[in-house]
Amino acid sequence: MSEEKSAVPAWEQRFRAARVSLPDWAEDAPDRALYVSNSSGTYEVYAWDRATDTHRRATDRPNGTTDAELSPDGEWIWWFDDSDGDEYGVWRRQPFAGRPEGTAGPDEEAVPGLAPSYDAGLALGRDGTVVVGRSTDEDGTTLHLRRPGAAETVEIYRHAEYGGVGDLSHDGTLLAIDHTEHGDAMHGAIRVVRLSGDEAAAPGAAAVPGDAAAVPTVAELDEVTGHEHPRGVACLGFAPVDGDTRLLVAHQRTGRWEPMIWDVATGKETALALRDEQGRELPGDLSAQWRPGARALLIEHEYEARSELFSYSLDDGVLTRLDTPRGTVGGATPRPDGTVEFLWSSAADPSAVRSTAGTVVLRAPGTVPPGSVPVEDVWVDGPGGRVHALVQRPAGAGEGPFPTVFEIHGGPTHHDSDSFAAGPAAWLDHGFAVVRVNYRGSTGYGQAWTDALRERVGLIELEDIAAVRGWAVESGLADPDRLVLSGGSWGGYLTLLGLGVQPELWSLGVAAVPVADYLTAYDDEMEALKAIDRTLFGGTPEEVPERWTASSPLTYIDRVAVPVYISAGVNDPRCPIKQIDNYVEGLERLGKPHEVYRYDAGHGSLVVDERIKQLRLEIDFVRRHLGGPPVGENRADSEK
Template sequence: MPTDDLPDYPVARYLGIDTVSEPTFTADGTLLYLADTAGSPDVWRRAGADAAPERLTGHDQRVSFVAASPTRAEAAFGMDRGSDERDQLFVYDLETGEETDLTADPSSIHSWGGWSPDGDRIAYAANRRRTDTFDVHVQRRDATADGSDVVLEGLGGFLEVAAWGPDGDRLALIDARASFAQDLYVLDLTVAADTDAAIAPDDTATDATATDATAPTDLASHPAVIRVNADDDATYADPTFGADGGLYVRTNQPDDHTVLARFDLEAVAGASPDERPAGPDDPALSVVAARDGWNVDGYALDRGSGRVAYTANVDGYSELVVGELADPTTVRPIAEPDVAADAVDPGVIETLAWGPDAERLVAGHSATDRPGRAVVVAVDDRPTTTVLADHGTLGLPHETFPAPEIVRYETFDGREIPAYWTLPPGVDADDPATEVPVIVDIHGGPEHQRRPWFQPMKAFYLRRGYAVFEPNVRGSSGYGKAYTHLDDTDKRMDSVADLAAAVDWLADRPAVDDDRIVAYGRSYGGFMVLAAITEYPDLWAAAVDFVGIADFETFLENTGEWRRSHREQEYGALENTELLERISPIHRVDRIACPLFVQHGANDPRVPVSEAEQIIDAVSARGVPVESCVFDDEGHHTTSRDNRIEQFERIAAFLDDHVGGA
């Protein structure tokens, strides 16, 4: 029941709140963005503060991104079917409303790479040739289906087209070997045009799974490709070519935390990666911007003006910095850091994009009490903001969305674990007579991070009298490279022990009823739920598992082929059955004592629905209460609003039945 005098709003009211994401500018300065007003994300447009928002696409499937042409009145967008993540690419004519399907291969994934600087071509990666391998495609903007040129064949796993060079003759590529280990490459399209797209020296080695000793293992084996990074154990994200040809990138190569850095590509070309030292001593790498002790987690560079905006992730909250390049490796602030940081309300900035004149910057922003929205910043020494896309909270009052308290608790090895702690409105933290139940909400990844963004169901649970505890256990991002590796492979269960320590911390809170604590999480967080209730069964009153892994062996066997080697780097090789069995909850299912709710989507390409099916069957066979909600038209994420309402209404009833709110 509600803990104050505010009305008890239903689930549908909370989930009816629109979310705005991916805001960007067109060539003439019009704002484009995604909004889920109709139930799933579509492309919207708003020409200015005095113009009404206009929905452009009208599909019953999820639109995943929108990218405006740099020169024409058109935009690319991606869309899958049934949340299967097999994106197809389309171009939308902003003048006529006509849509053109650029790929028309629904069995394959097409990962957007960007528009060429002149707007005549697009680049993307696709697994058309082999389901386990992504190749690099370049295609004219008016070509369709089979009109692309494969300019480079991949060698297996994730390969991403990340940026075009300023003259349209180069592409930056990222090959993700693991979540925190990528290789960064530059592909010369002029050389590639005169070279076979295959890297392999003979026909047999074009098989991405070939074991022949002559099979190449590095994209730089191709004459049109150079490897940029010298470090094998670092992250590289969001590469952008500068006006002088240098390559800017977010990386943790020189530091435990992610910085904005620049590679001198002339220095890269002058020495092979094996000849350069890894880490901070790489002579080709310069740190451009950093935030001591925290990650630079997003940036936007306008090549023409040299203006740069970036955000620092400080305990989950984004701090905005706006400046310009005084030289290729130095950012000169346009506004004092505290002034720029105050230009956008406290919360999370997920995307940044410059307008065509670099006088305006748009931020995709959300906060505990603000749904995703587009905030436009007019950049000068005293930045001002205008909210151009904010669809509101359907009249739900501000008090419905309380901000969390940042806490740290000690775990089994003395380490401090960061977390967000939120009590229901009106609850006195020091009143032992209150005895509120707690939902321990565990993020996925495992390398993701819980941050103070808008979560409508969290607000619903708080209004129903549940406190919410959101730990960033070891392995989470946001706290440095070393922290992310603390749960790798054979250290997997240490992160589960962090959950047991969280319950100990909660039990010491006067207002908490430690007999009513719920394990709750999705994706990898779903695995953590299952692991928690099998490793520490006496701690939990109920559990909710969204798309979680029950058996790492069957998960690795059945996950998308393009993901397998990437996931093995995190969890352990498929051949290491002893380890996989040891960390898989399915092998200790007889220890589960609390009621369990399992949600999944039949089209999930990441965690196959068979993971849900086997845990449901095993738990129900032992007489433990288990409820399930499996959607035939959803995947790893429940994207339809109607389905989200159904699933969360059922979960709310499940929790009230087995735990009970305040």
């Protein structure tokens, strides 16, 4: 057994090692929790009875499951059932303890009568009230209410623009709706409506927003409509106390994300004075969630690719730092006993669920995966301001220059952080340096940085990436003749666009689930992404065709001068396969060297073996073109 283990390279061990997400516990049954793990070889939902420390796999599907919620009483597990990763499906449910012995069959449909759709949120009330959010190309966003004991749902909201379920108040009388009815999908608004209990008396009456006969509006927070400089707001949750009408809200009024408390009944807004031990304002973005009892908040602070936790007392306004190691908190939850549990990792250290009590709360079964190399912070002057990049050098390989992979993150409203990632670690194991760029459009550096990529979509990000590339070559880190531009999703899009717009800068391109032909992608993608694209470009392809054309990789395909590797999921609703096929056909027509791998899943895969196969193909492609032996089968594979 030990001999077989040693035959598995470290990069593959990192993928095969079991990992767990942060457990989500039932509000009124805190010993009942759900988490996601890949311990079976596929990412699935697990039920954890903390009182007895028993774990049960709740879902088992060929392409995996990750979206699930517990009812507040802990009796029911709700999970979203799509088809082969296409994200289009229905909610199902099962008892927390599983089916009674001797029974079989599929989990029941949780809300009968609702056709499949894309998920737009779910709220489960403590009295049995259910609100389901749906998104379809035909109807836009619709919200459906089912009262306890009712056989049917009532549609209480409909709008062509994207939105979704925010939160139900603790007593189930108020519903917060996140929406973008104003047409700016990057900056949301909030509407709070009252669920009176007699919605079914006027079926269909609430098919348009604001219909007072069915769901009267209690409050509205919109800082986009009529504002010269739009600011987004987002629901963070109602206070967990019956009759409490305070809603925790994230806002961008100061040019970054930070929390405030909004009493939706009185309209009173309470700003939070969040300052460190020296009285200094915390830089970066801030988020929050209620602690049990609603007398304190858990504050999550994110700054320059790292994060930390604080507790904030609403009684005296004292902010207390919680003990978390330097790195990234990938989620946190306050427990009724006063502790906080959080998922933590760094680029060098694998993740684990830890507690502020100083313990590891939940670690995946099996061996801990090998660690990796710490990141270095680099700041580079770019055309839009200083660009932050995270750099890793292969261990024990000298000073360089190294063959270098620019691993570009997706989103675009996302960012790379000092957290554990098996993909970059694999490139390091193979002797490559890895550079990750938090280009304009990334989160965590203020609203102006995130909003900067409008209209010149893709081209702005490439300017920042090129600036960091210049630094990497001039500093001696990167070999200019062995530079790989790589990424997935939006990172895959920037890879294909970069190969055409900046052909002289890159030696190879590796793009996973990319946007390749933007106009065709818009026609086929899910409605929520169409709304974001209209916001980014300032209109539809018919309204501003020149912007869409200028930002589409297909426009520059004749300028691609290096080999390209593309992988794609055939069921992907975000970067659909047809537009990728159009790009591949263009490469074939022009005689451009390329390789393509299509797999049966959606926007990426939840199957461990499939992820390993994809990365092995990418590494082999790069090594064949840049030198070095191909990545062969290891003994553990051949013995299966």
